[in-house]
Amino acid sequence: MNKREFLKCLTITGASACIASTGAIGNELISAMDDLNTDNQGEREASHYVVTPRGVKCLICPNECTLKEGELSDCHNRIARDGKLFTMAYGNPCAVHIDPVEKKPLLHFYPASLSFSLATAGCNFACLNCQNWEISQTSPTKTRNYQATPVQLVDQAIRENCKSIAYTYSEPITFFEYMLDTATLAKSRGIKNIMVSNGYINPEPLLELCKVIDAANIDLKTFDEEVHLKLTAGNLKPVLETLKTFRKEGVWLEITNLIVPSWTDNFDVIARMCDWLAQEGFNDYPLHFSRFHPQHKLTRLPVTPLQSLTRAKEIALKAGLHYVYVGNVPGIGGEDTYCHSCKVLLVKRNGFEIEQNLIVNGRCPKCQTPVPGRW
């Protein structure tokens, strides 16, 4: 069964179940499909929580929601039931695609390989510019979901010749248990694990993840505390701590900074961010400046002008970061890799395709400078 057949099969099964159970037609069918998980499908007891006199307290992320009976967490997929905390996002992804790893974006992690990418509904941020707001700002009970156990996911990834599984699109921290189980199984079967995340996670669950996650792309939204809070509803500090932990634990890390006009395009703030990254020893970890497209609650803003992206790149290089990329802008060579020492072009990319890769044993063939990453 190939990916298309797999998706088709799951969609047809879901749709048939809905028709059988509701007999609805037309637009009502969609509502019925959206309610596919009303029988608590995808629910199982969550990890990392404590019972307090005020209710159950989730300890996965710094939001640390305290929930009374029947209440839903800020991330929309954790619920208090019978004095326990349940995750509603286990085995029920709503988006499943096979993407090139460069799309995550990860440019120093097994280039040109495929990544089996999935997401369940839910996110612990509420970014005004979210591209995937229709799945991130809702609960798994309101999305059309596939049914896929960790075993099925790993089997499918292997069948599709995917080098890795990427937990992406929405916020994988919110489906922590599903991600951890899948990643553990995948690792045991030789599949790499990628986490594309906002990095808003508490240290304890993060350390658990570090044992099985091979690479992460962390979205560092901005370096301005106030803007970060207003744009995402989350604080900046835990994200910075996550970056440090990933590096310390040896997880390959790439950082994305989406430049949103009038929100995160302050060059002084960008300079401060780059200086901090350099001081904290992130010089060898790629930094991606990404182009914003009008989305969600910021549709009145224009796309990021190219000049802002190139200026940000200049600032980052000046700060001492070695691998700085410009994303979402085709045709300008913004995703090519140069040796930071002798400036020779090492990897020439055409979108998600590699046109030329001169890296030998992780080193520049000209000056023998190591090129960090997993090659």
Next chain:
Amino acid sequence: MTLAILLGIFSGYPGRWAERLIHPNEEIIQTYSGVSGRLTVTRTGEQVNIYENGVLTHSSGNPLTNEELVHFTLCSHPDPRDILVIGGTCTGITAELMKYDCHRVDCIEPDPQVIRTAKKLNLLAEGYPNINYLRINPFHHLISDTATYDVVIVMLAGPQNLNLNRYYASSFFALARKHLGHSGMVTVMLPGTANYVSGNALDMLGPIYSAARKSFGQVALLPGENNYLMASDEKWTIDILHTLQERKIQTTFIRPGYFDENLLIARKSEMEQLLNQVFTANEEFRPKAFLGMINWWIGQFPLRLLWIFGAAALFIILLTLVGSKPESNAMFLLGAGASGLQIILLFLVQITAGTLYLFAGCLPAIFMTGLATGSWCFLRKRVGKILSSDTFIWLLFSFSGLLLLVISEWLAHPSGMTGLKTVLIFLISFIAAFSNGAVFARLASQPGDHANPGRIYAYDLMGAALGAIVFPLALVPLFGIKLAIGVISATGIVSLGLTKLVRKRS
């Protein structure tokens, strides 16, 4: 003090200040009032952005959208020569079209000012004698011109208002089809849905898909940066990369590496499965796509409290009506019908005149004048004699609704005569308001009850408030504009019945 404030307002400074506030970090090049409202042109870097009433409509220098829209369409046609593009003049789409061997490219904007602005800012592709920038209403062009096109491309912001909704309605697809040659194709750009298509998004996409299916045998929806609905009578296959290579067309984004054709085909099939349901087709008078779009947008915000508040208010109003006098209820009903009619007339102005902006103030002014005239005439002895018949003044209201019902098709038909249509809409508004004013004066002038005028006025306003909510939010979306007009007409008759009941009792 007042003079100073007025001088300040007319100096234009507050306007400029507000523009700067709305568009921080953007250089404001130009702002002016066009037919669609306030048009603002800004620059960020080398990129030019055009806003209509604060809403971003287009930005220059975005190759992703231009390439997807042009190459998805033109690569699906065996020999695209004559092309019509509606909207998107400032985006650089014409430069992309010129990569093909086109004989003729006609570009039209719903707001002709946009073409003038684009020319001023050097955003138009120069040096191509076969590109024609036509300053004409796109619908007028399709009706009056006999040109045959191979491809019609619509690059607008989506069905965000009733005027734009027309470009996604079944009548547009039927009209466009008449201009298509053999293997002709219409492509309509729609808002994107990223990695997941929600139920709300489907409620907007489905009616447009059904509308296209009414005129074309083959309809597909291709997801990309945006969604692209493609419709033709001939079957076509998606073979974009190969066709581009065959036609020796250079691209930046639609090329191996960036563009995954297999993924596009897989996502198209998924989309087809989702759209393979019964959706009510989007019509001008049943604007399902417009309402779906509004719903989709509203879905971003937690509005549950608002709905609870609305339901509670409705409950209180209905509870009040149960214990009320019949004449109060009669006024309530007429108030509801009158405000519903005004809102539908506003919808129709947007459909017929292409914009609401310049007429937004006129319609309420005419309505108020009608109310005042009706009341005044009833109280004048000479004129009052004619209006002394209850049946006449009540049925005058129903008549205004019926008249609107009869001419509604013609009003929406893109045949020109905008001036005459607008005058007729104003006339209907006046007649309905006149009747409403006369009925108010009739019901309020009960001898011996000093509180009566106040009570009748309160019921009139409560009815108006309810009508302003129920008609646009419930009746029009569920049953369409025509049925809503029918209900409005009926409110006049029911209201008359209640008054007759009072008379019979007394």
